[in-house]
Amino acid sequence: MENRPDIFSEATDKKRKNLKTMLGRYLSSPIPETTVKIKLNGQNYETISDELGYFSEWLYPPKPIDPGWHPVYFSICDEEGKEQCVKQGEFLIVRSDPQFGVISDIDDTVLVSHATQMLRKIRLILTKNAKTRLPFEGVAYFYRQLAANGNPLFYVSSSEWNLYDFLADFFSIRNIPKGPFLLQEYKSGIRDLLFSGGGSHQHKIEKIERLMNLYPDLSFILIGDSGQRDPEIYQKAVDKFPGRVKAVYIRKIGKKDEFEEKTIQYFREKGVELLMMETTEEAVNHARKLRYI
Template identity: 40%
Template sequence: MIVRTLSFPFRYAFAKLKKAVGKLGEIKIEPLYAFGNEDRIYVKARVLEAYKQSKPSAKKNSLQNILAALRRYAGSSVPDAKVEVFCLGQKKVVLSDDEGIIECEFDAETSMVKEKHRVGFSLVPESGLIPEKRKSYLDVKQFAKDHPIGVISDIDDTVLISHATDIGKKLWLSVSKNAYTRRPFPGVSEFYKELTDHGKHPVFYVSSSDWNLFDLIKDFLKYRNIPLGPILLQDLHLNLKNIWKSGGGDHLHKLEKIRMLLELYPGMKFYLIGDSGQHDPELYAQVIKECPGRIKSVYIRKVKKYGGERDQLLQELLKYDQSPEMVFVKSTQEAMQHAKEHSFISS
C-alpha cells in the first residue's frame, strides 16, 4: 500500500492525460459489493483500465506471481468516469472518484428480501473511454434487519496467514503468492460454515487492505471453500497523515464499517473474529462498549504477545452489562471448542 499511496499523484495525472488524449485502453467495471436490508441497498464498484491478468494457479512460481502483483498495482484507476448503475428497477448515474471508486445506494422493499436480485453497471459512452464489455453484474446480498445472527471477520492473520506484524514477510507473501497458494489457518472453513449455519447467516469481511487486493481475497475465499460474503476494504483517501501510516492502513475504517453494519441490521447479533497482531481487540471492545447486547462472542487469534497494560485496558473496556467473553485462542480448533461449549454451534 505504501507504493500505491506514494505513486497516487503520478497515476492520477497519467490517467487524466491518457483519457484527455484518447489513449486509455479498454475500461472495465469491477463490481465490489451490493448488500443491504429491507430499506436500502449499498453498492460499490471500481472503474479501471482493463489489464490482462493471468488466472491464479497452484502451479505458478514466485516470479509469475510477482509479475501478476505488479500488473495488479500498476493498473490505472479511471477518475471522472460516468457509470450507470441499475438496481431494483432504479437507475443512477455516478461519477468515479480519484481512485476510480463509485458508490451509491438504492431504496428497497420489505417483500423483496427473499427474492434474488442483481445490480448492473454500464459505462456511459464518452470520448476516450472504451468499455471492455457492455454491462457488468453482481448479485445483491439482502438480509432482514431482524435476521438473528451475523459474523464480522478480519482477514489478515485471522483467515489468511499474512504475518502482518512482520512487514518483510507480509510483503513477500503478498507478491510471491497468489489466491491458490496463499494459506488459510487450519479449520477456518469448517468454523465459519458452522457459525453461519452453512450459509443461513451472513458473514462480512472487514479489512484494512486496499481495493487492489479484492480479486485475490475473493478468489482465495472461493478456492479454500470459506463462506463468501461482502468484502469491505479500505479506500485510499490520500492525505499527508495516511501516507506515513500506509503500511497497514487506518484501522479506524474497520470500526466505521462495523458501526455501519450494526446500524443496518439492528436486530442482528454478531460474532466478531480477529487477531491480536494489530488493533482488533481494542476495536471490538469499543464496539461492545457502544452497543451492549449486540455481540454474542469475540474470538481473537493470538499472533503476537501483548503485555499486562493491554490486558488491563481490555478488562476495563469489557466491564459493561451484557459484555460477551473475548476469547483469545491459538488455533481455530480452540475457538470451535468454545463455540460448541456455549451452544453457538452444534456439537
C-alpha cells in the same frame, strides 16, 4: 479502473508471474467522474464515480427482493454514451430473522499473512497467489457453521480494494463462506504495495459502526487477531453498541505476554465473552458450548 490486466491465477504459476500480477493490481489507476450504469432485476439506474473512481448508490427496486445473493450488472460509457466494460457483481439481502451476524478481520485471522513481520509479509504478497496462500486450519469449517441458517458474514479488513479479486478467489477456493468485503481505500504505487494493509486501522471501526447501524436489531460476533489492534477496535464497538456484541474471538499473534490482562478484564466487565485462541478448534468448542453453532 484503467491499465488493469485481466488476472487468472493457477497453483502452478511461477513466482515471476505472481509478482507481475501483484504489481498490476497496484499500478492501475481509477477512472474518476464517469457515468456508471447499473442494471438490477431488469431495472436501469445510473450514478457517477467520484474523484477517486468509487461509486456508491442506494437503489429502490419496485418489488421486494428475496434474502440471499443476487446478480447485478455494471457498465461505464464511452464519450458517445455507449456501454462498455460490462461486469457482473453480487449483492446480499440479509434475511429478517438471523440469530446473529459475524464481522471478521481477514489478515492473520482467516488468511496466514504475517502482517506484523514485514519481510515475511512482503514475500507472501509478491510470490504467492490466491491458490497457493493458506488459511488457518479449521477456519472454513468454523465460518460455515457460524453462517448456518442464514447468519450473514461481513469481512472488514485493512487490505486495500486492489486485492478484492485475490480475496474473492481465495475464499472461493478454500470454501470459506462469502460475505461482503469492506476494505481500505484503493492505493496506487509500489510503496503502497510494500506497505499493504498498514495504517491506523481507523477505517475498521468506521465500517463496523456502519454495519451495526445498518442492521440495528442484529447482534454480532466479532473475530480478529492481536496483531493489528483488533482488540482495541472491538472495545470501541462494545462501548458504542452496548448489548449488541455477543462474543469476541481473537487469534493470538506473537508472544503470549503481549496481550494485556486489563483488556481481557474490560470485556468481562462489559458482559462480553472474549476468547483468546491459538487454534480455531478452541473457538469452535467455545461457540458450540454457547450454542452459536
